[in-house]
Amino acid sequence: MASVTDSRWGALLAWLGQHGMDLGELCVEPRERPGAGYGLFASKDCPPSRKLFTIPDSALLNWKTLSAHYPSPKDLNATCLISLHLLLHRPQGAKESSDPLFGPYISILPRDFDSHPLAWLARSKLASEETTEHYLLGALPRDVGEALNALWNRFVMDWKKVCQYVRHHPASLTRASLPLESENFTTSDQLLLDFLWAWLNVNTRCIFHRLHASISNPDNFTLCPILDFANHTPDLSMSMQPMPTSADIWGSPPRSRGGDDFTLMAPREITTRAGEELYLTYGAHSNTTLLIEYGFINIFTPDLVAAGTFRGEVNVQDAMAALFDSGGRDRDTWLKSTLEDEGYWGDWTLHASPPPAHPSFRLITALRLHSLVASTSEPTMTWETLQPWRAVLLGETEIVSEENEGSWRKALLRICETIRTDAEKQLASVCGSRLVEESKSKDWGPWMVENIRLLWLERIYVSGAVIRSVETGAQF
Numbered sequence: 316m317a318s319v320t321d322s323r324w325g326a327l328l329a330w331l332g333q334h335g336m337d338l339g340e341l342c343v344e345p346r347e348r349p350g351a352g353y354g355l356f357a358s359k360d361c362p363p364s365r366k367l368f369t370i371p372d373s374a375l376l377n378w379k380t381l382s383a384h385y386p387s388p389k390d391l392n393a394t395c396l397i398s399l400h401l402l403l404h405r406p407q408g409a410k411e412s413s414d415p416l417f418g419p420y421i422s423i424l425p426r427d428f429d430s431h432p433l434a435w436l437a438r439s440k441l442a443s444e445e446t447t448e449h450y451l452l453g454a455l456p457r458d459v460g461e462a463l464n465a466l467w468n469r470f471v472m473d474w475k476k477v478c479q480y481v482r483h484h485p486a487s488l489t490r491a492s493l494p495l496e497s498e499n500f501t502t503s504d505q506l507l508l509d510f511l512w513a514w515l516n517v518n519t520r521c522i523f524h525r526l527h528a529s530i531s532n533p534d535n536f537t538l539c540p541i542l543d544f545a546n547h548t549p550d551l552s553m554s555m556q557p558m559p560t561s562a563d564i565w566g567s568p569p570r571s572r573g574g575d576d577f578t579l580m581a582p583r584e585i586t587t588r589a590g591e592e593l594y595l596t597y598g599a600h601s602n603t604t605l606l607i608e609y610g611f612i613n614i615f616t617p618d619l620v621a622a623g624t625f626r627g628e629v630n631v632q633d634a635m636a637a638l639f640d641s642g643g644r645d646r647d648t649w650l651k652s653t654l655e656d657e658g659y660w661g662d663w664t665l666h667a668s669p670p671p672a673h674p675s676f677r678l679i680t681a682l683r684l685h686s687l688v689a690s691t692s693e694p695t696m697t698w699e700t701l702q703p704w705r706a707v708l709l710g711e712t713e714i715v716s717e718e719n720e721g722s723w724r725k726a727l728l729r730i731c732e733t734i735r736t737d738a739e740k741q742l743a744s745v746c747g748s749r750l751v752e753e754s755k756s757k758d759w760g761p762w763m764v765e766n767i768r769l770l771w772l773e774r775i776y777v778s779g780a781v782i783r784s785v786e787t788g789a790q791f
């Protein structure tokens with residue numbers, strides 16, 4: 316542990332002890348983890364499924380534990396309420412948070428998210444001249460940039476909700492650690508950046524926790540001290556497991572209290588030795604999602620992609636859009652509306668695993684339709700002539716026809732080749748020496764350039780692997 320975190324860790328444990336945590340059973344601690352900030356490490360040997368610690372419900376930071384301290388809390392969803400609370404009590408400089416409720420926990424949260432792509436986007440929007448962040452954003456694959464813009468829109472919507480809430484309930488600011496005026500919320504760039512810090516803490520560190528009667532309630536999540544030091548592993552067998560709460564078992568949360576305590580268990584199948592890192596699996600996410608939502612990617616090698624052991628995924632929206640834009644207006648419009656009506660428009664992907672490397676079923680379905688209509692001289696098809704394609708969708712037959720199989724597989728090859736060639740060109744141009752030089756102005760810059768380079772390489776390797784699958788006659 317770095318020295319500054321040492322004292323914050325001690326303060327956090329003392330505070331958790333006041334909340335009733337049994338510190339004697341704790342067998343983990345945070346340590347610096349190059350390339351990932353901090354991580355959670357075993358402080359003694361942990362056999363499979365050993366209980367690692369329990370955080371009392373009152374020390375969990377969530378909608379239930381905060382709502383009693385805010386006027387009309389139902390006006391805010393959990394993301395907005397937790398983010399607002401963090402914003403009101405953000406530590407200043409190297410000081411500790413003076414929040415009387417969660418101060419020692421807020422003090423140990425990351426102090427900045429400068430390396431996160433959403434922070435690049437915010438800074439580049441606020442900056443008057445080109446910054447390193449501009450160059451990094453310019454080097455991202457287009458679909459990754461689009462996913463980032465969608466995340467930005469989500470963030471801005473939450474910020475607007477919070478600004479509106481604060482305007483209607485200025486009393487919500489009276490207990491803030493910082494002197495804040497509700498009028499400044501819509502105009503201050505600094506407040507927007509503070510909210511971004513708070514919102515990214517929520518977005519990158521919260522975990523599902525059943526707080527509400529309905530399991531699908533979107534506010535069923537919490538910030539959980541100590542657990543949130545855990546880094547991600549894509550390997551589920553190495554992941555720690557939350558112990559099912561009584562709400563999970565009985566189907567509804569306890570009525571009398573804020574919620575259940577949160578207990579974390581060691582991985583089910585392996586023994587973790589003292590000094591080894593403990594992980595959580597955040598989800599079966601693609602690298603695009605990991606980068607956009609969490610600010611890192613799963614590292615891979617060409618061998619792992621070729622062997623189908625790395626969960627490589629490539630979005631082929633642009634190449635498909637070009638294909639669906641080349642058959643004449645009537646045909647293109649008909650194709651799009653037919654696929655939309657059937658729910659198969661967009662979200663088309665290639666996958667490296669499980670082997671053989673393959674196109675998604677959505678992509679195959681769209682290509683089958685494109686090839687079917689291309690085999691006719693008409694721009695559209697009748698209900699009757701479309702039946703062979705629908706029969707595949709309904710599971711009544713496996714293929715439209717032998718001819719259609721051959722035709723969509725050829726179209727798939729062309730799409731993969733386009734993606735591979737385009738990625739090779741982009742890799743050489745956007746990840747060139749200018750970006751490398753620019754990135755050196757940030758301590759995390761070269762690491763991020765390597766992540767972006769890997770995103771382009773993922774396109775090259777995965778499309779190459781699908782080409783090999785098609786050429787060797789793999790059935791999908």
Ligand SMILES: C[S@@+](CC[C@H](N)C(=O)[O-])C[C@H]1O[C@@H](n2cnc3c(N)ncnc32)[C@H](O)[C@@H]1O
Nearest residue numbers: 350351352353519520543544545546547609611
């Ligand atoms: C829940 S926190 C984990 C603790 C965090 N590393 C810290 O320093 O506090 C999630 C963040 O950790 C980082 N992270 C998690 N898993 C990672 C991994 N496998 N590689 C690199 N960074 C990772 C990312 O910045 C992510 O947004």
